[in-house]
Each structure stands twice: as structure tokens, then as C-alpha cells.
Amino acid sequence: MFGLSRLRAVEIGVALLLTLAALLIGFRVLAEERGIRVSDAWARPTAGQSTTSAAYMTIANQGEGNDMLTAARTPKAKAIELHQTTMTAEGVMQMRQIKDGLPIEAGKTIELKPGGIHFMLLGLDGGLNSGEALPLTLEFAKAGAVEVAVPVSADAPAEQDGAGHAHH
DSSP states (O other), X not given: OTTOOHHHHHHHHHHHHHHHXXXXXXXXXXXXXXXXXXXXXXXXXXXXXXXXEEEEEEEEEOSSSOEEEEEEEOTTOXXXXXXXXXXXXTSOEEEEXXXXXXXXXXXXXXXXXXXXXXXXXXXXXSOOOTTOEEEEEEEETTTEEEEEEEEBOSSOOOSOSSTTOEEO
């Protein structure tokens, strides 16, 4: 492999992993300064040739003022829409797009979860596989951009030790 010894290749791999960890910690510190905390993020893997998936997370506004989640983006999808799932009186589930953003009051927490508010990932390039991390940027009216590494898993994560967390 380009004349590198196996030991040198391992050293380079470890250095890359440590750099990635430092960047994620940096995003977390920057986010905390702006009051937005994202935790327990996860996205469903795609099935077969599907180009659609969903992402979930908990967003806490630990700042002093109200904020608004206005958009989300990832280089892996053509579009991301915020959706709300509701149940009709007849017991039929309906999913509607939330177009005007998601307000998050100061001191409050919003949970994006299956059967409730969630992100729809549309036009995924190459699908999502369990074990991957989806790079996601959340845009807030006041806090600005929050970078989140979203683990891809068929199941919601158990209590995580910093994985899928970001702060802004």
C-alpha cells in the first residue's frame, strides 16, 4: 500500500481517528457555548435500494433565549424535511411536513422520535448502513450551525456515552 509498512498504516489510522475525535469534541464545546445540545442521535439504515430514511435525536436549548431549528442538511441526501406523525380519530397515522421550523424554548427539550417529530432523509446517495455515521448539520436561527455525527442503527441507541452528541 504505497510503500507503507503495516505499522505505519496503523499509526496513520490511529492519528486520523484521534483527529476525528478532537473535531467532534470541538463541535461539542462550541455548541455548548451557544446553548443547543444534541444527544441520542440515530438514523435508520436503508432497506435494499431505498433512498429514504429517518433520523431522530434529542435537542435541548440550554441557552437563555428561545431558538428555532430552521433547516438540516447532509452531503448524503438531496433533501431533509422535518415531519410530524400524528394519529387521526379513525386510527390512521398521518405524516405532515413542518415547514416553518421547530421552535425550542429556552430551558426546554424536544425529542425527535419514531411516531412523532423526525427528520426524513430524501434522495440518499448510496443508502445508509448500520455502523456508519451520517454527517448532519442542523441550522438554528440564533445558535447557527450545529454539526452532528449521527450513528446509523436499526434500533434506537441505549444511553450513550457521548456518541451522537453535539452542542452549540
